[in-house]
Amino acid sequence: MIVGLTGGIGSGKTTVANEFKALGIPVYIADDEAKKLMNRSKIIRRKLVKLFGEDAYINDTLNRPFLANIIFNDTSYLEQMNAIVHPKVARHFEKWVNKQNAPYVIKEVAILFENGGHKYCDYVITVVAPETIRLDRLLKRDDTTLEKIKAIMNNQWTDEEKVKLSDFVIENIELKDTKDQVRKIHNTLLKKGK
Ligand SMILES: CC(C)(COP(=O)(O)OP(=O)(O)OC[C@H]1O[C@@H](n2cnc3c(N)ncnc32)[C@H](O)[C@@H]1O)[C@@H](O)C(=O)NCCC(=O)NCCS
Numbered sequence: 001m002i003v004g005l006t007g008g009i010g011s012g013k014t015t016v017a018n019e020f021k022a023l024g025i026p027v028y029i030a031d032d033e034a035k036k037l038m039n040r041s042k043i044i045r046r047k048l049v050k051l052f053g054e055d056a057y058i059n060d061t062l063n064r065p066f067l068a069n070i071i072f073n074d075t076s077y078l079e080q081m082n083a084i085v086h087p088k089v090a091r092h093f094e095k096w097v098n099k100q101n102a103p104y105v106i107k108e109v110a111i112l113f114e115n116g117g118h119k120y121c122d123y124v125i126t127v128v129a130p131e132t133i134r135l136d137r138l139l140k141r142d143d144t145t146l147e148k149i150k151a152i153m154n155n156q157w158t159d160e161e162k163v164k165l166s167d168f169v170i171e172n173i174e175l176k177d178t179k180d181q182v183r184k185i186h187n188t189l190l191k192k193g194k
């Protein structure tokens, strides 16, 4: 059983994913794997350099600030980059999932509904939190600005749109409540898997 875990930037996806991990559930963080593949795959690298120029990499490392500045301010570049990276991540996930032995796996993906990825999940969990809290967390966590965060938010669906298509919603405000919600969903999923 594949359970997609999504939510807007700073909602707490990774925090929630770690709670599932603590319950013994295998977790795949698509964003991390995407970045690893972008650094490692010669084919991806060649395509990204063709699209963005040599500045896409510094030595052998993905030039993240350079790419973020382009793609989050120009949807056409974002779509072209997604078209290069996402199919590779999908294939990498397939291989990973076939090696797991668990009642279900969690696939954490920032962009799920936006590109139809939810169709390949048995269930979807969306993590939500008020925008003010998300902004506050991100400004504390990252060396970023309000402007940069808003540019990313503009490329993601709203919580309302995601919630409508989700099987479960986790409201991540107080960590203790979040843990309780994770445990309840975990128990429900274990029953569904039988
Ligand atoms: C553009 C990149 C290099 C910028 O890196 P940077 O370290 O500055 O930002 P970070 O990775 O922390 O991303 C910030 C936030 O942007 C959002 N985000 C990431 N990729 C995307 C995307 N393709 N579309 C919309 N939002 C995205 C996420 O909420 C993420 O948490 C990086 O985001 C990236 O490699 N993205 C492509 C991988 C991808 O598509 N991931 C999404 C799920 S597979």
Ligand SMILES: Nc1ncnc2c1ncn2[C@@H]1O[C@H](COP(=O)(O)OP(=O)(O)OP(=O)(O)O)[C@@H](O)[C@H]1O
Pocket: 007, 008, 009, 010, 011, 012, 013, 014, 015, 016, 110, 137, 138, 141, 172, 173, 174, 175, 178
């Ligand atoms: N309930 C909470 N209480 C306090 N801090 C939290 C809570 N949930 C998450 N955080 C903090 O907020 C920040 C963002 O959380 P997290 O990284 O899990 O979000 P994310 O949705 O995975 O982010 P991104 O979209 O950037 O990948 C982190 O620094 C995390 O420690």
